[in-house]
Amino acid sequence: MAYTVPLLAVIIGYLIALLIQPKNKKHIKLLMAFSGSFLLTITVTHLLPDVYQAAIGDLVAAAGDHLHDHGHSHDHSGAGRIGFFIMAGIVFQIILEYFSKGAEHGHVHGHEKLERIPWLLFISLCIHAFFEGMPISQHNELALGIGIHHLPIAIILTAFFINAQMNKKMVFAFMMLFSIMTPLGTLVSSSIPVLSTYYAEISAVVVGILFHISSTIIFESNEDHKFNINKLIAILLGVIAAYFI
Numbered sequence: 001m002a003y004t005v006p007l008l009a010v011i012i013g014y015l016i017a018l019l020i021q022p023k024n025k026k027h028i029k030l031l032m033a034f035s036g037s038f039l040l041t042i043t044v045t046h047l048l049p050d051v052y053q054a055a056i057g058d059l060v061a062a063a064g065d066h067l068h069d070h071g072h073s074h075d076h077s078g079a080g081r082i083g084f085f086i087m088a089g090i091v092f093q094i095i096l097e098y099f100s101k102g103a104e105h106g107h108v109h110g111h112e113k114l115e116r117i118p119w120l121l122f123i124s125l126c127i128h129a130f131f132e133g134m135p136i137s138q139h140n141e142l143a144l145g146i147g148i149h150h151l152p153i154a155i156i157l158t159a160f161f162i163n164a165q166m167n168k169k170m171v172f173a174f175m176m177l178f179s180i181m182t183p184l185g186t187l188v189s190s191s192i193p194v195l196s197t198y199y200a201e202i203s204a205v206v207v208g209i210l211f212h213i214s215s216t217i218i219f220e221s222n223e224d225h226k227f228n229i230n231k232l233i234a235i236l237l238g239v240i241a242a243y244f245i
Helices: 004-020 025-063 071-100 119-137 140-163 168-191 193-197 199-220 229-243
Strands: none
Touching: 004 119, 004 140, 004 168, 025 071, 025 140, 025 199, 025 229, 071 119, 071 199, 119 140, 119 168, 119 199, 140 168, 140 199, 168 193, 193 199
């Protein structure tokens, strides 16, 4: 599941956009709202507590009995350190979105022909997807959240590229490469031993990325930015579904 779900989600989204060509944007927006709340819930209930637990575990291992003598001060420093890495993830995602124009949360518009390949958009999107995959080696349930997140993104991106009259072979190559980036991040994080030493810090950065992405999806899932009952139901369903993971 850790490798196949994020991979298949992008492929399925690509095929939906290519073969079915959904016209109703409201349905996709609701799916985005569901995916955002699902991903945020998984992050808050599974990934975030584990990051702090790992950080505290590192402090205990490093300080030994001395931690018990000064427990509150050391625990505070560890928590604060992780907090800074979470904020670093948020800032990092904001920087990526400067180049991707918000493609990570489906914020792509326009029907004009692309004069050149949007390399900055694509590279930023791949970096984002790669980092998302890194904690999955320790949290298989996160793969489902990332997969649900990537499905509507793949639909929107594919439709955007096709409407922009991009070469279909290039669209296929872009989407297939995008589909392997999250599994690649999972593979790298589980294969390189030195990365496990910095598991808490790396995961904290990813938490910041997911915080920013999921909250943006929730608040931008309507183009007119008006809260409505359908969006509320989609968000609640995302939270409930994540509860049973």
